[in-house]
Amino acid sequence: MEKVKIAVVGAGPAGIACGVEAKVNNIEPVVIFEKAQHICDTIQRLYRAGKRVDAVYRGVDVEPVGICRFDTESKEEFLKRMENFVKDYNLNIQLKSEVNKITKVDDGYEITVNWEPKYIADFVIIAIGIFGQPNRPSYPIPKEAKSRVFLEPPTSPLSGKILVVGGGDTAAEVACFMCDCAAEVSLSYRRPQFFRINPVNLQNLEERAKAGKINLMMATDIEKIEGAGDKVKVYFKDGKEELYDYICYCLGGTSPKGFLRQVGVELDEEERPVIDEYFEVKNMPKVFLAGDIGVKKGSILLAFNTAHIVIERIKEKYLK
Ligand SMILES: Cc1cc2nc3c(=O)[nH]c(=O)nc-3n(C[C@H](O)[C@H](O)[C@H](O)COP(=O)(O)OP(=O)(O)OC[C@H]3O[C@@H](n4cnc5c(N)ncnc54)[C@H](O)[C@@H]3O)c2cc1C
Structure with missing residues (x-):
């Protein structure tokens, strides 16, 4: 089994920003797993061609704190920006690689990819977003x-x-x-x-x-x-x-509780993951959430910021 410093689950804005922030801090090796056959699946799949990607989203003006940032631009320009991050920072992204399990073992966390235990990671960052499961209306759809x-x-x-x-x-x-x-x-x-x-x-x-x-x-x-x-x-x-x-x-998405439960993340009475202010999972030390899955009302800039906070925390708390 391959050993890595950080395993990131999901190559959306949050996962890619985690890779970038880790790289500039010389935290290596980092591997990013993405279940789709391309990066940023939520954006590729759910944004229509030419859509404006707003830097101020849902009326929330987020001050960027990390390396990844952007101003309002089109879907295509934004995706190009993300591809450039991957290229410029030489990120190791494994496409068509769905993480199914994260298991605590003696020397870290064992990561099961496409139903095969493949990697041992010191740290895990879960950045799977919330759009895998759209919110449904309360009444049935016949x-x-x-x-x-x-x-x-x-x-x-x-x-x-x-x-x-x-x-x-x-x-x-x-x-x-x-x-x-x-x-x-x-x-x-x-x-x-x-x-x-x-x-x-x-x-x-x-x-x-x-x-x-x-x-x-x-x-x-x-x-x-x-x-x-x-x-x-x-x-x-x-x-x-x-x-x-x-x-x-157009009812938004819900936190993928099934995945969180499956990997052992504790959920509170509102079924939200129990994390600290640095997005570290309370009952799973060295496991962090980044992006939409870790915040109440997500946006791309917020996803970038959470990645910065998580990597800084790993550096300060564990790697000093
Ligand atoms: C239609 C629409 C329009 C939007 N417009 C804007 C906007 O204009 N401005 C803005 O700031 N925000 C906008 N948002 C919100 C924005 O897209 C999200 O806040 C942002 O994508 C969150 O990034 P993320 O990396 O946390 O999650 P995501 O972008 O959802 O990325 C998660 C990634 O993880 C992958 N993944 C999931 N499960 C696994 C697994 N088990 N193993 C491996 N990979 C996995 C997914 O395939 C995906 O690529 C919009 C959202 C939607 C749906």
Whole structure:
């Protein structure tokens, strides 16, 4: 079995930033495992072509503290930036390598990759994000409606009558994108007004709503949905019923509790991982969380910052 100093699980913004921060601190060897066949799977898969990647996301202005940082740019520019980090810092990223188990052994943590124990690491950083599992609505999605329902933001245009459900930046962007591609779009949000939405997205939505291109259905909630031939029937809690060609849920993601439980990370009563202020797992010393999985409301800059904090902590607490 190969021995490494740090094993990083996930090559998204957080995992790559961990690799960069470790490299500049001469902490080696570091190996980054990525289950997809490319880096930054969340961005590659869920951001549509040309999407603006906002540095200020969900209204939270994060001051960068580490080496990795960026200003608002397109998806393609951002991915190029990440590829350049990998190249410039010569990071060892193992693609198509899913970590399934992390087991404490005498001389560190044994990392099981694609169901084979392969590496022993002194430190493990879990940076798997939260978008492997999208949040689902509280009501069931009937089998007959499944082909008309998106639980993750669609990256290609849809035609017909579309209902976007959610009130965050992703819901706003999906609604505007579909509307600009000539679909008839309604957006249903539980709250009477948007909360913590990016000002550009808010303006885009309001302009289209004013022009009658998007139907903003504020303070609406859905009771249930049903398949209706080649459409989906939506029953709103106020008694209204409506047929749509597609529903796009933009409800964010949840902490991948299954993975955390499986590797032995203790979860609190809200099922959040129990970590200290440096993102070290309380019941698994030398195991850290970085990026979305370690914070309440994640963003790319926050993911970069958590990577910096984790590597500094490893250096100060364990390697001095
Ligand atoms: C549609 C959409 C739009 C967004 N827009 C913005 C924006 O404009 N600005 C912004 O700051 N943020 C935005 N975000 C949020 C941003 O994408 C996340 O905060 C960021 O990607 C978090 O980085 P991360 O590295 O923690 O996780 P992720 O980017 O989710 O990366 C996790 C990586 O881990 C891999 N992985 C998972 N499990 C395993 C495993 N067991 N073994 C190996 N690899 C594994 C995944 O394949 C993935 O590549 C958006 C999110 C979405 C969904």
